Amino acid sequence: MHAPYRPYPGRNGGVDFYPLIRVSAGKKRAGRTRPFEALVDSGASDCIFHEMVAAAIDIKLESGSREQRAGVGGTQDVWVHPIQLFVADQILEIEAAFAKELPIAGVLGRSGFFEHFRITFDPVSDPPGLDIERVHKI
């Protein structure tokens, strides 16, 4: 799958491009969210989503395993739940963290996302983009 970087409004009327892709989150027997954009972030240890994504699939946030995650903005509590992550035609069973404060809908990190794909970032092409290829480990 090839996905062009998605443009966001930038500083001083400019445009910033980010490796955002469409995903859905789901839970067995509880349906799935509509497609939403999440950031492909190799610096993130795992996949983190906004708490409203949890609510959309009937996950009671604080019933999950409570952990903490450290980011540029500091440390915050997260609650970890098993979910299904839908990426194009792939369905992944992952452990996802949910946070009450997140500036975007979701972040796709190493555990739960990068471990399943070979990902090539190409920020220098026009348009910039990323290629995502599923890797099935034996």
Added chain:
Amino acid sequence: MSRNAQIEARVCALSGAPLNSWVALSDDETQLVAFGATYQDVADQLDRIGDQTSVILKTPPSWLPLAL
């Protein structure tokens, strides 16, 4: 629509959307279709208009460069 026009339209749509909110963009990402305070607000609006193809985003508190 050219790629540059699509980029311009998406950025224009997002620039006009409320910050720190949930929004839906049309499938081609050129038009703001719905917005609300929560994911569910936006999903409910899409349900009401029978929209099955829009993509949902959360807008950040400001359009500063992201550093997560």
